Every structure is written in C-alpha cells, then in structure tokens.
Amino acid sequence: MPAQGDPVGRKEGSALAFVKRYLIPRLIQYFLVIFLGITAVFFIPRMTPNDPVQRTLQEMKARGSYLDPGTMDEIIADLTEMYGLGGSWLDQYFAFWGRLFQGDFGVSFFQFPTRVNVLINIALPWTLGLLLTTTFFSWTLGNIIGGLAGYYARRSWSRVLDTVAMIVRPLPYYIFSFGMLLLLAYVVRWFPVSGGMEIGRTVSFSWEFIKDVLWHSVLPALSLVILGGAVMFQTMKLIVQNVNAENFVQYAKLGGVTESRIVGKYVIRNALLPQITGLALSLGQIFSGALITEIVFSYPGLGTLLYNAIITGDYNLIMGITVFSIFAITTAILIVDLTYPLFDPRVRYN
Amino acid sequence: MKVFKDLFRDYRFALSFCVLVVLLILAGLSFFSPYDPTLWGAVPRDLSPSAKYWLGTDSNGQDVFWQATFAVRNSLIISLIAGLVSRVIAVIVGMVSGYKGGATDRVLMFLGDSLLVIPLFLIMVMLSMLVRQYMNLLVLGLLLSFFGWAWDARLIRSLILSLRERDFTQTAILSGTGTLRMVLNEYMPFAMPLIFSTLINNMSWAIGLEMTLAILGLVNMSIPTLGTMLNWAISYQAILLMRWWWIGTPVVLSIFLFIALYWMSVSISEYLDPRTRIQRVGA
Numbered sequence: 001m002p003a004q005g006d007p008v009g010r011k012e013g014s015a016l017a018f019v020k021r022y023l024i025p026r027l028i029q030y031f032l033v034i035f036l037g038i039t040a041v042f043f044i045p046r047m048t049p050n051d052p053v054q055r056t057l058q059e060m061k062a063r064g065s066y067l068d069p070g071t072m073d074e075i076i077a078d079l080t081e082m083y084g085l086g087g088s089w090l091d092q093y094f095a096f097w098g099r100l101f102q103g104d105f106g107v108s109f110f111q112f113p114t115r116v117n118v119l120i121n122i123a124l125p126w127t128l129g130l131l132l133t134t135t136f137f138s139w140t141l142g143n144i145i146g147g148l149a150g151y152y153a154r155r156s157w158s159r160v161l162d163t164v165a166m167i168v169r170p171l172p173y174y175i176f177s178f179g180m181l182l183l184l185a186y187v188v189r190w191f192p193v194s195g196g197m198e199i200g201r202t203v204s205f206s207w208e209f210i211k212d213v214l215w216h217s218v219l220p221a222l223s224l225v226i227l228g229g230a231v232m233f234q235t236m237k238l239i240v241q242n243v244n245a246e247n248f249v250q251y252a253k254l255g256g257v258t259e260s261r262i263v264g265k266y267v268i269r270n271a272l273l274p275q276i277t278g279l280a281l282s283l284g285q286i287f288s289g290a291l292i293t294e295i296v297f298s299y300p301g302l303g304t305l306l307y308n309a310i311i312t313g314d315y316n317l318i319m320g321i322t323v324f325s326i327f328a329i330t331t332a333i334l335i336v337d338l339t340y341p342l343f344d345p346r347v348r349y350n
Numbered sequence: 351m352k353v354f355k356d357l358f359r360d361y362r363f364a365l366s367f368c369v370l371v372v373l374l375i376l377a378g379l380s381f382f383s384p385y386d387p388t389l390w391g392a393v394p395r396d397l398s399p400s401a402k403y404w405l406g407t408d409s410n411g412q413d414v415f416w417q418a419t420f421a422v423r424n425s426l427i428i429s430l431i432a433g434l435v436s437r438v439i440a441v442i443v444g445m446v447s448g449y450k451g452g453a454t455d456r457v458l459m460f461l462g463d464s465l466l467v468i469p470l471f472l473i474m475v476m477l478s479m480l481v482r483q484y485m486n487l488l489v490l491g492l493l494l495s496f497f498g499w500a501w502d503a504r505l506i507r508s509l510i511l512s513l514r515e516r517d518f519t520q521t522a523i524l525s526g527t528g529t530l531r532m533v534l535n536e537y538m539p540f541a542m543p544l545i546f547s548t549l550i551n552n553m554s555w556a557i558g559l560e561m562t563l564a565i566l567g568l569v570n571m572s573i574p575t576l577g578t579m580l581n582w583a584i585s586y587q588a589i590l591l592m593r594w595w596w597i598g599t600p601v602v603l604s605i606f607l608f609i610a611l612y613w614m615s616v617s618i619s620e621y622l623d624p625r626t627r628i629q630r631v632g633a
Contacts, residue, residue: 029460029463032460032464033463033464033467033468036461036464036468037464037468040468040473041473041476044473044476044477044480045476045480047480166362166609166612166613166616167609169612170554170608170609170611170612170613171605171608171609172555172557172558172559172561172562172608173562174558174561174562174565175558175561175601175604175605175608178580178601179601179605182589182597182601186589281466281467283467284466284467284468284469284470287469288469288470288471288472291469291471291472292471292562295565295566306472306475307566310475310479310566310567310568311567313479315476315479318472318475318476318479319476321472322469322472322473322475322476325469325472326468326469329467329468329469330467330468333467
C-alpha cells in the first residue's frame, strides 16, 4: 500500500475498487437478468397444459385464416423447431439459446415466410425514434420544470403545475393516449388520427417527407412526454424541496450566492443523481408505455407490430419482440448505470 | 375518528373519498340490475341516452348504464384480488429480506429488481395469450398479483431494515421473542400504513393493466370490465359513429377511478409522513 500522499497509487487503488465494487456487480446483474428473462420466455409456453404447436394452429384456425397444406406443414415444422420440442427439456433449452445467439427468432406465421428479425428491423427505427426523443424531452423538461417548481414551491404557477401533474400522473398510458387521441384528433381535428406517415408516401430524404413524419409523431410523442414528464416533475420537485432545506443551501443563501447559481449548481445538480437511478429503473415501464401508445395511434413501430401479432395469434413474433426487448432494455439500463459515475464523484472515488 | 377528520381537511382526500363512494355505490347497484350482463339484445341497439336508458344502449343491445355498474364492480374485484395477493407476497418477501439480510436478501431483491427491469407488459401478453381460455376474474387477478409485488417489497424491506436497528428489536430478541411473533406483533403495526397506501397504488396499476390487456383482446370478453367495455366500443367503431355515450362511459369512469385512487393514496401517505405534512402546512 503506497503512502497516503501518493497520488498515483491512490488513483490506481480507486480505479480497481471502482471496477470491483461497481462495474463487476453491475455486469453480473446484467447477465443474470437477461438469463432470467429469457428463461422465463422459454418456460412460459411450456407451462400450459396443451401442446403449444397445436394450440397455435387452433388459434390460427379460430381466427379464420386460410393456409394451404404446404405452408401448414412448414409452419408445424418451424413451430416444433422454434419451441424446440425435439429432445429433452435441457436439449431444447440449449437449442433455444443457441438460436438466440445467432440472432434468429424464427419465422412469422402470418407474414410467412418473413423472418421475425426482418419485421422487427422494419419497426424498430420508429419505436427508437419515438422513445429516444420522448424520453430525452420528458426527462430534461420534467427535471428542469420540476426543479424550478420545487425551488419556488410557494409560487402560484408551481402549485398549478403540481395539480396538473397530480391529475395526469395516475392515468395509465392507454387511457391518457386515448384521451389525447379523442380530444385532439377527433373532437378538435388538429392532428392525424393514426399512422406514421400519409398512406402511400415513399420513404425519401425530402423536406416534405420529414415534415409528414414529424407531423404524425406529434400526438404520440406529446402523450409520452406529458405522462413521463409528470412523473419526473413530481419526483424532482419533492427531491428539490428536500435538498432546499439542507444546510449548505441555506448557507449559500446567507452567503449571498446568486439565486440562479444556487438553483442550477447546488440544488438541481444534487437532486439530479437519484433521477438518473430513477430513469434506469423505470426504462422498462417507459418502453412498455411507448408500445401501448403506439398501439393507440397505430404508429408503425414495435407496439403496432405486437398488436398485429396478438390479433393474428402470431406467437413466434410476440416471443421475438419480447426477447429482443429484454435484451434492449437491460442493455439500455446498463448503459445508464455505467454513465452514473460520471455524475456522481462518490461512486468514482469511494 | 379524529384521524378521519384530519384527513378530510385535505381537499384531495375529501374529493377522492367522495368519488370512490359514488363508484362503490355504482358497483353495488349491479346487484339490482334488471339485465343479465352476458346477455346480448336485451334492449334495442344504439340508442342515445334517454329517461329509460340513462346512458343509452350499445351495439350489442345492452344498457350502457347497467353494463357500467358490472364493469366497475368487476374491475374493482380484479384489482382487489391482485392488490391483496401481491400484498401478501410483498410483505413476506420484504420482511424476510429485511430481517434475514445476507444471501437471502440479495437473492430476493435480485428477483424483485429483475421484475422491475424486464418489460413486464410483454411477459403479461405472452402469458395471457396462453391462458386465455381459462381467463376469468380470479385468474387475471392472480396473474397480475404475481408481477405487482416487487417495488412494494423493496419499500417494506427498507422499513424493516430501519426498524431492525431500533432498541426495541434488541429488547424483544433478548427477552426471547421468536422471529415470527416478532415480525407479526412488533413490526406489522409499523408496516400497516405503508401496506395500505401501496395497496391502493397497486389496485390502480392492476386496473390499468387489465384495461390494456382487455383492449388487446387478451381477457375474457364476455365478462364486463372497464377494459372490455372500452374494447367493445372501439371495435364497433363507436368513435366514428359518434356514440359518445358508449365510448365515453368507460373512459370517464376509469379516469375518475384512477385519479381518486391516486389522490387517496397520496393524501394518506402524506398524512402518515410528518415531514411532508409539515411541508404542506408550511407551504
């Protein structure tokens, strides 16, 4: 152990401690969650008493879809393989993982023989675009407005915003988006009712196309930003009110530090840390919410793909979307978690 | 009684209490309904509200008002099953985890965190697709309860962690109190308010998820709930046909229900937490 004053030794020690205490547990947790989630996905169709293959076929017939015998045989073969129903459970389980590692989710039954991967790839940019922008806006706006409202908790505008958040917050994604749709697309016809762009438009890099896509995304995005922002607003306001009561803020006030500096550098910065953890923890919910919102507005992302899969009984596609989402969300959470030390020096040096 | 009076001073509690009472009366009225909720064609189709049919009738030939009474009742039943069963799981997990600590704690909390992190909605979709043929109020309630305990178990755990450090725990252990008695007699009273306020939140979550699953057609569509009612209205194009009484009823009722449950839980937990109470009085 180098002497206490040695800066190099200390730094190395803390870097190692950081890897050991922070990085490795996070990584272990990441892989364990994926393992658990995928295992659950594997076992869910096996827990039901009836044969999943027959069950899927029944479901397809019950919905009155016509399949010619050749396609039917292919589907049965694919289903048996996808559910990995050959061999013992353990064999099936390993085969299942093997396919996932190759990024192979099998074939969609209703858009036979399109692969599930292809369908997910087509839908993904829409969801990603919607999710990234809305999460960014709801997080930043919610935190800034919430932080100001917490600092100026006695002002009337702060109270009005608080009441609005109290009304919006408890509404589930479906009801809120549906309400927005009814109000802003049917009652006052400001926005398009559904879709991601005008029907028949081809993808191009023209201004017209971009304008159209943005125009169609306004309502779904607005719903997500308001709902997500309300949660951020409320938690941030509460945290800031608590930080506000801390000694160092009172001291800064007495010491004549300008108000903008106190709010920006002292209060909000300190309050932001739990909000980053909060974001990581709620990403799964935000993602589910985005899927549901897409369904309401028939926005052509993963949510609408999921909806079509449910309507047509395309279990393979649902499974593919679920497995993909588990990977995507846990990875996103890991990334947020790994950036956390950038904001919190205590994690870096402790 | 004094507690009640104090709570009523908070306008949010007073409002939410009144709304919930009205909704409960509505649910109770379902027992006096002149129609069988599963029967189609009992009344003429697609009538707008009138003195005879207060909220009009729908395209299945059902009276919207009486259908709504069943819907509120069934949604509340599902959420109560989900809420109560998941409370039991949350209390057991939270208390064992907080009291035992060590490896047990880590495993249980890891399981809970995984549930929080994984996109549950998709797992629920997969599950309900497979059990759709057995779906009824109880199955749906239980399904929801298995997934709704994680966050609340965490809250209860941290409460137990702080209680465990207090002196009375040591006193009780030294005077020979067993673990079970300790948890039930000593810790339970402290945990009760928390359990109650999380119960309300959980019920609201369950109703919301039921509605979402119902919109996707993943529940038994012949049992009227707020979700299935909305699904029928949407699939019969009630929006385009301007049958606002049909589409509006489940939407407005559920909005009132969600807001009332939330306001009640917030006002109760603020009342219980003296720190925020002081802040509210001071603000």
